[in-house]
Amino acid sequence: QSVLTQPPSVSGALGQRVTISCTGNSSNIGAGYDVFWYQQLPGTAPKLLIDGNANRPSGVPARFSASKSGASASLAINGLQGEDEADYYCQSYDSSVRVAFGGGTKVTVL
Amino acid sequence: QVHLVQSGGGVVQTGGSLRLSCAASGFNFRTYGMHWVRQAPGKGLEWVAFIRYDGAVQFYSESLKGRLTISRDNSKDTLYLQMDSLRPDDTATYFCAKDIGYFGSGNFYFDSWGQGTLVTVFS
Numbered sequence: 682q683s684v685l686t687q688p689p690s691v692s693g694a695l696g697q698r699v700t701i702s703c704t705g706n707s708s709n710i711g712a713g714y715d716v717f718w719y720q721q722l723p724g725t726a727p728k729l730l731i732d733g734n735a736n737r738p739s740g741v742p743a744r745f746s747a748s749k750s751g752a753s754a755s756l757a758i759n760g761l762q763g764e765d766e767a768d769y770y771c772q773s774y775d776s777s778v779r780v781a782f783g784g785g786t787k788v789t790v791l
Numbered sequence: 792q793v794h795l796v797q798s799g800g801g802v803v804q805t806g807g808s809l810r811l812s813c814a815a816s817g818f819n820f821r822t823y824g825m826h827w828v829r830q831a832p833g834k835g836l837e838w839v840a841f842i843r844y845d846g847a848v849q850f851y852s853e854s855l856k857g858r859l860t861i862s863r864d865n866s867k868d869t870l871y872l873q874m875d876s877l878r879p880d881d882t883a884t885y886f887c888a889k890d891i892g893y894f895g896s897g898n899f900y901f902d903s904w905g906q907g908t909l910v911t912v913f914s
Binding site for chain 2 (some may be wrong): 683715717719725726727728729732733738770772774778779780782783784785
């Protein structure tokens, strides 16, 4: 059972917008801690996608964006591409367990 | 450019031990905290341990405390994870990861990851 809750899967057609939610509580996101998002392509290591200030590292396309409100956060992919098929994880600091991950969301491009 | 190259891992019997290594380059290793994160087959990410930039402070996941030891050799730019009393549910790919924080006691967010190394524990 992950500390942060994500939907197991989302799907969308090429070019469509999809969003992934990440729900926490008062020990993590709700306490004001940053939320980071990671992308894990099949068979590879996770990669930082968006940091806590909603900044994208060099090389991450602008179609990825993130937001946060209260104890929840979300990742949006605008204009879904085939290469976006991957698992996406949210992560926050947690005052109880230090590191809280979401269970991961598999994005499928239809 | 940050590079984290992992080695070690493999197949071990229940109760056995393994040491994982993570060789860092492309950044000033001795000024950043480092982590280990693992991923069981087909499962999500699980944080394992953290070590401060100078090696003087370590934090562990409560569920793994006592069987794992994180360490580092700043003269060799290398991070280690000593794994003892291994159990089948320790079977996972283990990733080293760089903390985003410069000095300090860790921010507990990750900006670079190693390629991962598979540890398989059989009974």
